Amino acid sequence: SFVAVIGAAGLAVGLALQGSLANFAAGVLILIFKPYRVGDFVEVAGVSGTVTSVLVFTTELNTGDNKRVIIPNGQTMGGTITNYSTNDTRRVDLVMGIGYGDDIDKAKKVLEEVVAADERVLQDPAPTIAVVELAESSVNFVVRPWVSKADYWGVYFGLTEAVKKRFDEEGISIPFPQSDVHMHQIANHD
Structure with missing residues (x-):
């Protein structure tokens, strides 16, 4: 029936937007509470880098090896945020x-x-x-x-x-990892 098709379409659209809505909500929280700002060196969602932009849906970082990483804000707010720039x-x-x-x-x-x-x-x-x-x-x-x-x-x-x-x-040594190997001779009983 027509109502079932509309219901299924609504469910599909709702599921498709679920991630986007979570990212939007997280982006709003980031903009309000400001756990980090552009220019801060942070670790979020397992990535370390300098924040280059904070948008409603995503946060962009530049890593130490000059990679641009775009992180959905839902992942950012869903985990630990370490801000190395907060303290002097x-x-x-x-x-x-x-x-x-x-x-x-x-x-x-x-x-x-x-x-x-x-x-x-x-x-x-x-x-x-x-x-x-x-x-x-x-x-x-x-x-x-x-x-x-x-x-x-x-x-x-x-x-x-x-x-x-x-x-x-x-003359102070910095040792490599090492192990002692002990060899035992087994008597030959002929």
Whole structure:
């Protein structure tokens, strides 16, 4: 009958618009609550990048390798949003491993000197440098200096390189993952 056809068509249109309506509603919420703005560096829907536009149905990001990613706003508001641009400072988290035969106190002193030598590192809050793990192949230090958000990547890469160079100069090893293999000889009983 005609009523059944109209009902089926209405259902089909409703199902087809379901995603669009969810994206529209999420877009309105983004525009009202502003969890991020154009220019912010964010992680949404599993993608990290700089927000280039916030539209009613979609959010556009530019990734670090210069890809443009268009994310439906329903996915954006349906998950976790991490906004790295909201606060003025960020903590750099590095893990540096040394060999079990190396001097822990010497390595910690070198790490403190390398961090202190970088003028971009903030003194308040003070950097944290501590042994964090006795791993399978290394004794791991956590190095956590605070920096202005604009200096984050420069400090991250700069400290990694500076620590490697100083460890080389000081004879402190950075071990590769390794395993001990024990071979047992089985007696031959003839």
